[in-house]
Amino acid sequence: MAGRAQIPTSNSALIAMIADEDTITGFLLAGVGNVDIRRKTNYLIVDNKTTVKQIEDTFKEFTNRDDIAIVLISQYVANMIRFLVDSYNKPVPAILEIPSKDHPYDPAHDSVLSRVKYLFSTESVASDRR
Amino acid sequence: MAEIESDQLQRASLDETKVKNEDEEEEECILQFLDSLDAYLTLVDSLSSSLRQGWFDLASARQSMGHTLISSKLFDHKVHSASTTINITELDADNPSDPKPQFSLSKWATTKENPSSEVPNNSNLRHRAPTSVLEDGEKSNGTQVSSVVSNDIQKERSKSLTIFGGLVSPKLRTAQVSFETALDKIVEIANARSSMLSSFSQLQLNKKSSS
Numbered sequence: 356m357a358g359r360a361q362i363p364t365s366n367s368a369l370i371a372m373i374a375d376e377d378t379i380t381g382f383l384l385a386g387v388g389n390v391d392i393r394r395k396t397n398y399l400i401v402d403n404k405t406t407v408k409q410i411e412d413t414f415k416e417f418t419n420r421d422d423i424a425i426v427l428i429s430q431y432v433a434n435m436i437r438f439l440v441d442s443y444n445k446p447v448p449a450i451l452e453i454p455s456k457d458h459p460y461d462p463a464h465d466s467v468l469s470r471v472k473y474l475f476s477t478e479s480v481a482s483d484r485r
Numbered sequence: 486m487a488e489i490e491s492d493q494l495q496r497a498s499l500d501e502t503k504v505k506n507e508d509e510e511e512e513e514c515i516l517q518f519l520d521s522l523d524a525y526l527t528l529v530d531s532l533s534s535s536l537r538q539g540w541f542d543l544a545s546a547r548q549s550m551g552h553t554l555i556s557s558k559l560f561d562h563k564v565h566s567a568s569t570t571i572n573i574t575e576l577d578a579d580n581p582s583d584p585k586p587q588f589s590l591s592k593w594a595t596t597k598e599n600p601s602s603e604v605p606n607n608s609n610l611r612h613r614a615p616t617s618v619l620e621d622g623e624k625s626n627g628t629q630v631s632s633v634v635s636n637d638i639q640k641e642r643s644k645s646l647t648i649f650g651g652l653v654s655p656k657l658r659t660a661q662v663s664f665e666t667a668l669d670k671i672v673e674i675a676n677a678r679s680s681m682l683s684s685f686s687q688l689q690l691n692k693k694s695s696s
Contacts, residue, residue, distance in 0.1 A: 364573050364574055364575055366570075366572050366591075367567075367570040367571075367572070367591065367594070368570060368571045368572070368573055369567055369570060369571070370567075370569070370570075370571060370668075370671070376556075376557050377540050377543055377544075378536070378540075379557065380543060380555065380557065381536075381539045381540070381543060381660060381661075381663070381664035381667070382664055382667075382668070383560065383645065383648075384645050384646065384657070384660060384661040384664055385569055385645070385661060385664040385665045385667075385668050386567060386568035386569035386592070386593055386641060386642075386645050387567050387568075387569050387570075387668070388560070388561070388565070388567060388645075389565070389566055389567040390561070390562055390563065390564050390565055391564065392564055394562065394564070396562070397567070400557050424570075424571035424573050424588060424675075425571060425588065425671065425672075425675050427671065446584045446585070446586050446679065446682070447573060447586050449586070449588070449675045449678055449679065451671060451674055451675060451678070453532065453536065453671075454532075454533050454536060456540050459533065460529055460530075460533055462526065462529075467525070467678055467681070467682065468522075468525075470682075470685070471518075471522065471681060471682075471685045
């Protein structure tokens with residue numbers, strides 16, 4: 356792929372999260388929560404009131420920030436913005452799809468595995484999904 | 486005539502060696518890709534187990550402490566830095582066309598708001614867990630340093646728990662440990678992903694150059 360940006364090396368980059376309340380609570384207990392001077396957090400709690408637009412905007416914001424190394428996103432949330440997640444191809448931040456309480460991990464939907472599945476199949480990823 | 490034939494034979498032998506080396510490189514790349522893929526899938530499975538344990542402990546803590554005491558409404562919205570962060574380095578910086586980031590976890594770094602703990606001479610030690618301090622071979626000073634670091638880490642851990650009150654259920658502490666374990670696995674998954682994508686792009690390049 357031509358024109359790849361250099362990886363921004365960092366000593367204290369953040370882990371961002373787009374997930375349900377319990378997952379966020381757990382990771383905040385593990386010390387990853389950050390609130391900057393603009394009162395912006397590095398997480399978005401997704402519940403039944405969260406709109407797809409909010410999720411999309413948050414995903415775009417997290418993937419464009421220089422201080423974020425990894426974006427954790429529950430797979431069921433990633434499925435809501437699948438086109439956006441699949442079209443993301445930067446090395447940093449790394450997008451990792453994780454299971455949630457009510458939605459176990461499905462490797463068939465993982466964007467990274469879908470990308471490399473192409474290596475084993477003569478069909479394109481898009482045609483597999485049809 | 487004999488010289489020409491000998492030259493041709495030599496050239497053919499060199500070409501054969503070159504093709505053999507390219508085949509070996511490609512096979513190595515394929516193996517690396519498959520290893521990373523296997524590691525990725527195994528780690529995701531392991532992550533699922535850690536997360537399940539964490540959710541279960543969280544549910545138990547919620548049951549003993551009450552639903553209102555473990556809620557997102559209690560999250561700290563004051564300005565504060567994350568105690569657990571990620572260090573990113575780039576493997577193979579000489580090959581800019583194939584970036585391969587390497588992630589490592591820095592757990593429970595003490596914040597600048599807590600200068601009360603003694604700072605060891607090597608500031609890196611403040612960001613390491615006690616076990617890695619001892620692995621450095623500084624056992625003579627290690628006991629003192631490790632206890633200082635250990636106290637700092639415990640303080641940071643307790644700070645994370647205090648958002649849910651002064652006295653928390655032991656299950657909440659167990660949930661904290663489960664999610665810390667999950668974080669370790671997440672970093673390994675990120676590295677496996679990086680390795681997998683790097684080998685994948687290398688294989689694609691080989692495929693394009695051979696066709």
